[in-house]
Amino acid sequence: MFARLFAPTIDVHAHCDLPCGVYDPAQARIEAESIKGIIGKVKDNDDPDFRTRAILIKEERAQLVKHHLTVLWTDYFKPPHFEKYPQLHQLVNEACKIASGSGGVKETFDEAKADELLAKIDEIAEIFWETKKS
Amino acid sequence: MFARLFAPTIDVHAHCDLPCGVYDPAQARIEAESIKGIIGKVKDNDDPDFRTRAILIKEERAQLVKHHLTVLWTDYFKPPHFEKYPQLHQLVNEACKIASGSGGVKETFDEAKADELLAKIDEIAEIFWETKKS
Amino acid sequence: MFARLFAPTIDVHAHCDLPCGVYDPAQARIEAESIKGIIGKVKDNDDPDFRTRAILIKEERAQLVKHHLTVLWTDYFKPPHFEKYPQLHQLVNEACKIASGSGGVKETFDEAKADELLAKIDEIAEIFWETKKS
Amino acid sequence: MFARLFAPTIDVHAHCDLPCGVYDPAQARIEAESIKGIIGKVKDNDDPDFRTRAILIKEERAQLVKHHLTVLWTDYFKPPHFEKYPQLHQLVNEACKIASGSGGVKETFDEAKADELLAKIDEIAEIFWETKKS
Amino acid sequence: MFARLFAPTIDVHAHCDLPCGVYDPAQARIEAESIKGIIGKVKDNDDPDFRTRAILIKEERAQLVKHHLTVLWTDYFKPPHFEKYPQLHQLVNEACKIASGSGGVKETFDEAKADELLAKIDEIAEIFWETKKS
Amino acid sequence: MFARLFAPTIDVHAHCDLPCGVYDPAQARIEAESIKGIIGKVKDNDDPDFRTRAILIKEERAQLVKHHLTVLWTDYFKPPHFEKYPQLHQLVNEACKIASGSGGVKETFDEAKADELLAKIDEIAEIFWETKKS
Numbered sequence: 001m002f003a004r005l006f007a008p009t010i011d012v013h014a015h016c017d018l019p020c021g022v023y024d025p026a027q028a029r030i031e032a033e034s035i036k037g038i039i040g041k042v043k044d045n046d047d048p049d050f051r052t053r054a055i056l057i058k059e060e061r062a063q064l065v066k067h068h069l070t071v072l073w074t075d076y077f078k079p080p081h082f083e084k085y086p087q088l089h090q091l092v093n094e095a096c097k098i099a100s101g102s103g104g105v106k107e108t109f110d111e112a113k114a115d116e117l118l119a120k121i122d123e124i125a126e127i128f129w130e131t132k133k134s
Numbered sequence: 135m136f137a138r139l140f141a142p143t144i145d146v147h148a149h150c151d152l153p154c155g156v157y158d159p160a161q162a163r164i165e166a167e168s169i170k171g172i173i174g175k176v177k178d179n180d181d182p183d184f185r186t187r188a189i190l191i192k193e194e195r196a197q198l199v200k201h202h203l204t205v206l207w208t209d210y211f212k213p214p215h216f217e218k219y220p221q222l223h224q225l226v227n228e229a230c231k232i233a234s235g236s237g238g239v240k241e242t243f244d245e246a247k248a249d250e251l252l253a254k255i256d257e258i259a260e261i262f263w264e265t266k267k268s
Numbered sequence: 269m270f271a272r273l274f275a276p277t278i279d280v281h282a283h284c285d286l287p288c289g290v291y292d293p294a295q296a297r298i299e300a301e302s303i304k305g306i307i308g309k310v311k312d313n314d315d316p317d318f319r320t321r322a323i324l325i326k327e328e329r330a331q332l333v334k335h336h337l338t339v340l341w342t343d344y345f346k347p348p349h350f351e352k353y354p355q356l357h358q359l360v361n362e363a364c365k366i367a368s369g370s371g372g373v374k375e376t377f378d379e380a381k382a383d384e385l386l387a388k389i390d391e392i393a394e395i396f397w398e399t400k401k402s
Numbered sequence: 403m404f405a406r407l408f409a410p411t412i413d414v415h416a417h418c419d420l421p422c423g424v425y426d427p428a429q430a431r432i433e434a435e436s437i438k439g440i441i442g443k444v445k446d447n448d449d450p451d452f453r454t455r456a457i458l459i460k461e462e463r464a465q466l467v468k469h470h471l472t473v474l475w476t477d478y479f480k481p482p483h484f485e486k487y488p489q490l491h492q493l494v495n496e497a498c499k500i501a502s503g504s505g506g507v508k509e510t511f512d513e514a515k516a517d518e519l520l521a522k523i524d525e526i527a528e529i530f531w532e533t534k535k536s
Numbered sequence: 537m538f539a540r541l542f543a544p545t546i547d548v549h550a551h552c553d554l555p556c557g558v559y560d561p562a563q564a565r566i567e568a569e570s571i572k573g574i575i576g577k578v579k580d581n582d583d584p585d586f587r588t589r590a591i592l593i594k595e596e597r598a599q600l601v602k603h604h605l606t607v608l609w610t611d612y613f614k615p616p617h618f619e620k621y622p623q624l625h626q627l628v629n630e631a632c633k634i635a636s637g638s639g640g641v642k643e644t645f646d647e648a649k650a651d652e653l654l655a656k657i658d659e660i661a662e663i664f665w666e667t668k669k670s
Numbered sequence: 671m672f673a674r675l676f677a678p679t680i681d682v683h684a685h686c687d688l689p690c691g692v693y694d695p696a697q698a699r700i701e702a703e704s705i706k707g708i709i710g711k712v713k714d715n716d717d718p719d720f721r722t723r724a725i726l727i728k729e730e731r732a733q734l735v736k737h738h739l740t741v742l743w744t745d746y747f748k749p750p751h752f753e754k755y756p757q758l759h760q761l762v763n764e765a766c767k768i769a770s771g772s773g774g775v776k777e778t779f780d781e782a783k784a785d786e787l788l789a790k791i792d793e794i795a796e797i798f799w800e801t802k803k804s
Contacts, residue, residue: 022435027429037424052588106321158298184777338736364744498606498610
């Protein structure tokens with residue numbers, strides 16, 4: 001299992017022109033999985049103080065999701081990527097909005113919303129890995 | 135001078151539906167002005183330790199520019215704005231890239247680059263205030 | 269509106285000796301407006317999780333108010349300013365206390381308290397801009 | 403490639419009792435890869451300002467490695483893990499020391515040191531995934 | 537116990553070889569005392585918003601305890617210390633776990649738990665000052 | 671002077687009314703000692719990368735000194751303290767200026783400047799402990 005996890009990383013770096021640095025959408029995904037984990041925990045625990053802590057930690061994790069996604073958007077993706085994937089701007093923007101309040105994961109304990117976030121991150125990751133291969 | 139500075143803020147809030155919170159592109163602009171200020175100071179000071187501190191502080195300020203701009207992009211601007219201003223995604227993205235390394239203000243003490251950043255922020259601010267008026 | 273907002277900035281810089289860097293009390297004011305905005309939102313929303321998030325975000329914003337005000341106090345204002353404005357120490361201190369707990373905005377959703385904070389910041393800003401003009 | 407990267411994650415979660423939250427040694431590894439990337443870039447660039455920025459960013463990345471490793475050590479690993487893997491305390495401690503100054507990656511641009519860090523993280527990850535499977 | 541905690545400080549500074557930097561377990565202790573203080577305040581205040589703020593601030597303080605303790609563990613303590621004090625790894629790990637959720641101070645307002653944390657920190661401090669004296 | 675600094679701690683804790691929270695000027699002092707330690711290390715090490723790291727870390731430590739001092743000034747000290755110690759505002763302000771650039775520890779490796787900072791912090795600490803005793 002371990003070998004499988006890190007194996008692709010090696011390939012990737014072979015294709016990575018070092019000036020673009022090391023980026024990995026897994027960073028955003030791990031934080032989003034954490035959000036889903038928090039939501040699951042709150043469902044099984046009716047202590048109000050626990051809920052307060054969950055809100056607080058969920059807020060931080062969602063902020064990290066936004067951070068990692070905007071790093072990809074501002075630092076990794078370049079004009080040719082945006083040309084090749086015209087939906088990319090809107091896709092990252094939508095993912096970030098789901099990682100926010102106003103209808104996003106910050107203001108709900110709805111697991112479906114966390115799944116929506118994970119799905120968006122996976123869409124971005126798919127594009128990311130395509131650009132690394134070429 | 136003071137009245138002039140804060141006067142528009144009052145108007146703005148009259149047009150602001152409170153659910154959208156308080157946003158202001160001035161936050162990004164002040165940090166970008168600070169970058170320009172740092173560049174000016176380094177020109178007049180050849181102490182290498184001062185230059186090291188200037189690089190460090192410039193890095194932080196540029197990071198804050200990116201933070202404030204991505205907050206506008208992910209939290210303030212909504213789908214109708216992106217429809218009305220189809221250049222908005224690319225505009226914010228370009229401003230963030232100028233606030234980065236790889237040809238941006240983080241890796242240079244070129245004042246023209248800081249001016250380029252300020253001009254981009256002003257373009258975003260102009261759109262921002264238009265959306266507030268309507 | 270846009271022109272009016274940024275217009276004074278230009279004058280200011282003409283009078284700013286670059287060694288003193290770029291400072292602007294607008295940074296503290298925007299965060300204080302945000303606190304007022306949060307208080308207004310809570311009034312219209314009785315979801316307890318929303319209130320928890322509001323407390324959390326208000327805490328952060330108030331911390332930023334204190335940060336921006338103490339930056340002015342420790343970095344921008346110099347001994348001659350404190351001599352010319354003997355009330356300045358106490359004024360900044362009082363503003364910071366209103367941005368704290370123990371009777372300040374951190375422990376209340378009272379809009380009047382946010383207005384009190386804004387008024388203090390405006391007093392500081394008035395002195396700030398006076399020192400910039402001279 | 404994408405499928406391979408995220409595939410194990412799915413298995414993992416199947417074995418994860420949600421109360422223990424979401425942890426992933428990949429977070430430390432990505433930051434350590436970033437350190438290796440930075441070292442590589444500096445080798446090809448003799449601009450002293452670039453080197454200053456590289457030192458600064460390497461410092462931050464190394465700090466993140468230490469953060470992610472100590473999170474595993476204090477939050478994920480439990481007494482039964484330390485009993486089963488008696489070398490675990492020392493292993494994490496050594497990895498953190500390599501991510502520090504005093505002979506670690508913070509004070510060198512030696513690629514071998516970054517490889518040493520990656521190897522230690524992989525050792526920790528191997529134990530981590532073993533504990534997840536059981 | 538308290539007198540013992542601060543008394544050795546005097547010797548220490550005389551014996552401190554500057555390359556090892558400045559470390560002081562008092563940093564962790566002050567944050568842990570703060571946690572105890574917060575717990576005491578909540579006992580006398582039944583405002584739910586106050587409790588929310590207390591949870592939030594307690595979370596931060598506990599995080600700082602963990603930070604200061606892991607700094608000692610990764611940066612100050614060296615292999616000879618771990619050899620001489622074979623319980624040291626587990627001791628720091630236990631203190632960090634008490635400063636966490638899952639049975640630690642983050643999820644309770646039980647004063648006894650804060651005392652337990654303080655006692656663990658004092659144990660670490662005692663070892664720390666012993667290593668400084670020799 | 672050093673003995674005096676920690677000696678009162680014993681009294682203090684006995685006299686501390688918990689509503690005022692836990693404050694301790696030792697936090698600022700430890701960071702200032704760290705600055706002095708950094709300056710000493712640089713004197714014995716002529717590696718330019720080491721100097722860059724020292725500048726960076728000194729900047730952070732000085733920032734923490736300012737943080738801990740302004741916390742005392744905005745949160746701990748109350749109007750009666752400022753009345754009883756009319757020099758207190760200026761004293762804290764001067765200490766913060768020494769912890770800054772523009773003639774302060776941030777822009778120098780002069781040990782005398784670090785000693786000046788330590789002396790100012792000790793003056794503040796002396797007032798602090800006096801207010802705790804009464």
